[in-house]
Amino acid sequence: MMTQEEKSQAVIRHKINVVLIFFLITQIITWHHNAKFIPKLGIFSEPPTLVQAHINSLGDEQFYFRFLALDLQNSGDTFGRYTPLREYDYTLLKKWLFLLDDLDPRSNFLPSIASYYYSNTQNVQDVRYIIDYLEYTYDKDPKAKWWWLAQATLLAFHKLHDKTLSIRLAVKLSATPSQKMPRWAQQMPAIVLAQYGEREMALAIIKDLANRYDDYSQPEINYMNYFIRKRLGYLNETIDKKPTKEDNSGWYMK
Amino acid sequence: MKITSIIRYTLLTAMRDWLYLGIMVLVICSIFLSVFLGSTAISEQGKMSIAYIGGSVRMITIIGLILFVCFHVRRSFENKEIELVLTRPISRVQFVLLYYTGFAVLALTLIIPIIAIMYLAVYNFQYVDFSQDELKIATDGMVLWSISFFFETLIVIAFSFFAALILESAVFAVLSTFSFYFISRVMGFFLVSIANPASTMHSSALGYYAEKILYGIGMLLPRLDMFSRSEWLIYGLSDVNQYLLFLGSSLVYISFIMTMALFDFVRKQF
Numbered sequence: 001m002m003t004q005e006e007k008s009q010a011v012i013r014h015k016i017n018v019v020l021i022f023f024l025i026t027q028i029i030t031w032h033h034n035a036k037f038i039p040k041l042g043i044f045s046e047p048p049t050l051v052q053a054h055i056n057s058l059g060d061e062q063f064y065f066r067f068l069a070l071d072l073q074n075s076g077d078t079f080g081r082y083t084p085l086r087e088y089d090y091t092l093l094k095k096w097l098f099l100l101d102d103l104d105p106r107s108n109f110l111p112s113i114a115s116y117y118y119s120n121t122q123n124v125q126d127v128r129y130i131i132d133y134l135e136y137t138y139d140k141d142p143k144a145k146w147w148w149l150a151q152a153t154l155l156a157f158h159k160l161h162d163k164t165l166s167i168r169l170a171v172k173l174s175a176t177p178s179q180k181m182p183r184w185a186q187q188m189p190a191i192v193l194a195q196y197g198e199r200e201m202a203l204a205i206i207k208d209l210a211n212r213y214d215d216y217s218q219p220e221i222n223y224m225n226y227f228i229r230k231r232l233g234y235l236n237e238t239i240d241k242k243p244t245k246e247d248n249s250g251w252y253m254k
Numbered sequence: 255m256k257i258t259s260i261i262r263y264t265l266l267t268a269m270r271d272w273l274y275l276g277i278m279v280l281v282i283c284s285i286f287l288s289v290f291l292g293s294t295a296i297s298e299q300g301k302m303s304i305a306y307i308g309g310s311v312r313m314i315t316i317i318g319l320i321l322f323v324c325f326h327v328r329r330s331f332e333n334k335e336i337e338l339v340l341t342r343p344i345s346r347v348q349f350v351l352l353y354y355t356g357f358a359v360l361a362l363t364l365i366i367p368i369i370a371i372m373y374l375a376v377y378n379f380q381y382v383d384f385s386q387d388e389l390k391i392a393t394d395g396m397v398l399w400s401i402s403f404f405f406e407t408l409i410v411i412a413f414s415f416f417a418a419l420i421l422e423s424a425v426f427a428v429l430s431t432f433s434f435y436f437i438s439r440v441m442g443f444f445l446v447s448i449a450n451p452a453s454t455m456h457s458s459a460l461g462y463y464a465e466k467i468l469y470g471i472g473m474l475l476p477r478l479d480m481f482s483r484s485e486w487l488i489y490g491l492s493d494v495n496q497y498l499l500f501l502g503s504s505l506v507y508i509s510f511i512m513t514m515a516l517f518d519f520v521r522k523q524f
Contacts, residue, residue, distance in 0.1 A: 054440075054446075055443050058439040058479075059439040059440060059442065059480075059481075060309050060439075060482075061483075062309075062483060062485035062488065063305050063308060063309030065305070066292075066305035066306060067306070070292075074294070108298065109296075109297055112297040113297070116296065
């Protein structure tokens with residue numbers, strides 16, 4: 001037999017159960033209504049300024065740089081999405097690349113994703129933004145970043161088919177003050193000019209480089225002669241040099 | 255009372271509160287997560303992972319120590335443990351200094367295994383995208399990063415301890431220390447703005463006075479943005495003099511904070 005107080009408690013518990021069920025159902029109905037509002041996922045947002053980025057980094061720019069760099073790599077391909085590169089806003093991408101490069105100019109991650117991934121856009125004219133960035137990062141440290149100017153030259157030549165730009169970049173690459181840069185990078189203006197049919201100029205450049213430097217290996221001399229005879233068609237021209245160093249053509253693979 | 259008793263007491267409390275286990279589990283999880291995230295990069299996977307490890311491990315340790323110090327000190331006040339200790343033959347000055355030493359030893363015993371785990375993780379990347387030269391730079395950088403990280407924790411512990419001594423609420427002490435940490439970490443960039451005559455902060459009276467106030471506050475804060483930088487883990491240290499200067503100035507700052515703590519504690523009525 002329940003006492004009056006127990007009966008009162010049971011009534012309260014019953015009322016709470018009813019209210020609980022009511023609010024549970026209300027919550028589920030509300031959720032179904034709210035679930036229609038899906039966040040609009042963009043690809044790139046407007047990047048912060050460099051000062052804002054420094055403040056956001058809380059004094060650890062490297063950590064922040066790596067965080068944003070990976071985010072940039074995955075932009076547009078998150079939450080199960082796959083976005084074709086033609087839908088990316090390359091003006092924003094360029095701003096992000098410039099900003100992140102200012103945060104860490106030594107890293108090769110950004111030029112990697114720029115030249116090997118983002119350059120594959122279906123909108124070929126957007127490659128110009130990538131080339132702008134690769135030249136920008138090269139200008140900061142030509143000795144360490146010559147490889148990326150070589151990539152920019154190839155993009156200008158093969159993708160943009162921009163003769164003026166590709167020759168300008170190739171000449172700039174050739175003038176890089178680096179002893180470690182291989183000969184083929186110095187010969188890039190000749191290679192590009194030969195592709196455009198400028199054979200005389202290409203020959204002059206190859207001969208000038210051959211005369212200017214003495215430390216050639218036998219394969220490098222062989223290549224110059226091959227280039228002059230087979231690619232340029234000057235059968236009577238030759239580079240007559242003795243090799244003064246061992247073959248190190250695969251140095252960058254070591 | 256033995257000098258080591260308070261230090262041992264602090265370490266035992268940390269173990270009782272599962273601080274060691276908690277931080278270690280989080281650190282290991284963060285290292286796995288960092289390696290996973292870093293491995294999704296198109297290039298420089300090792301460098302990505304190491305930067306993530308450095309940043310996340312630092313945050314986990316700092317947050318863990320702030321929470322532990324603030325709550326431990328406030329709880330010791332509320333449980334009358336501090337009053338009990340002070341009934342022993344120990345001066346208030348000795349008590350404060352020993353308590354801080356206990357926290358410093360706690361930080362050291364936490365950081366050493368963390369660094370050992372980090373070293374293993376970094377060593378793992380030697381075949382990924384580190385040449386032998388780069389690996390040497392990275393491991394040297396890790397030693398310097400670890401020393402700097404220890405000094406950073408000493409500063410944060412000193413401030414947490416000070417905040418927990420003078421403030422009645424543990425939550426308020428934690429929030430104060432977080433604010434201190436945040437402002438100290440970005441102080442360098444406020445100084446950039448203050449030193450820049452063309453700064454947009456000068457365009458309004460409010461901005462002008464905010465800058466003056468920040469400058470005043472900045473004089474009483476350490477430059478934590480110059481400590482344990484993740485870039486040292488990848489590119490090594492570029493300026494040894496600057497590194498040593500900031501380690502030295504951390505000793506000045508810790509002494510300053512501990513003197514403030516003593517100033518308050520010797521006047522405290524129980």
